[in-house]
Amino acid sequence: MNTPLPNGMHVLLIDDDAGIRDLISDYLNDNDIRVTSLASGRGIGDVLFRECIDLVILERKLPGEDGMHIVLKLREASSIPIFILTGLKEEADRVMGLELGADDYLTKPFSPRELLARIRALMRRTRRHESIASELSRIRSYRFSGWEVSVRLRSATLPSGDRVDLTNAEFNLLAAFLASPQRLLTRDQLLTKSRLRNDEVYDRSIDVQxxxxxxxxxxxxxxxxxxxxxxxxxxxxVDIAY
Known part of the structure; x- marks a missing residue:
């Protein structure tokens, strides 16, 4: 059964290939998803300022600006879901995008039907994450074995008293562990809870993280x-301070 998408869902699509933009826009429009498309990253800020965007679909290689740099800037500014399109088949390149903060990727050529299925899965994971985020918003910190993890600062203080700043991926993974202490979590559960890609191809990315x-x-x-x-x-x- 298809997962319902948010009413009035609005996608920002950035790809310098006009044919790809038309293909994706037409298919998503036919499935009641509004699409704003750009040929480069230059207009992203204006669109995000004017519109309520639910998801960004981004070509990995764009003229004038690397897609990875755009992912990094978007992730620093917001938690909006990011979907990468790439013609590159190298695993290291795809893993880099995920580690910078992208939520999923699709290698060209692809079918619009698969893209829609992946969008549904990503939005489903995003809604689950928002529930976790709502719970985290009530928590000030976690404490365990001399460590303290600040939810507000997204940082950890070691037993030595030294503070360590964590990347989004590192904090999300640690938060997944802290939310379920002394409980075995499968790689699939950790992928979902930490918003890393939920795909068996990338189960081993959890090992790296x-x-x-x-x-x-x-x-x-x-x-x-x-x-x-x-x-x-x-x-x-684990002790929780509210």
Missing amino acids: VARLRKKLAFDTSIIHTERGTGYMLNVP
Whole structure:
């Protein structure tokens, strides 16, 4: 069964290929999704200022500005879902986009039907994340084993007293663990809760993110325990300050 999309959903599409813009716009319009399209990144700020945009679809390579740089700027300014279109098949390139803050990607050539299905899945995950975000808005900090994680500052204070600033991806992953302490979370659950791409091809991106989080916060494997072949668990009790 298709997941209902938000009423009056509005997508911003940025692609320098007029044929791709027309193909996507026509198909999404036929499925009751409004589309504003741009040939480059230059008008993004004006559109976001004037319109209420629910999702950005962005070509990886644009004339005059790299799509990855646009992803980074968008993610620094907002949590709007970002979908990358790319003709590049290299895994490292796709992983970079996801780590910079994109939520999903599709490699050209693609079918409009698959794009719509992925949009539905992304908006479903976004709605789940908004519920988590609503819960986080009531929490000031998490405390465990000498660490303190500030929700407002999106940072962690180590037992040594040193503060560590976290990227969005790092904080979202840590928040997923903190919301379910001493509970085994599968890679798929962590992908969904942390808003990384929910696709078996990228299950192993969680392994990379966990390794980076452990290193940045000086966690040993007794803090984030690995259940081989299944997932991970934050293996300590957590206190919440409201």
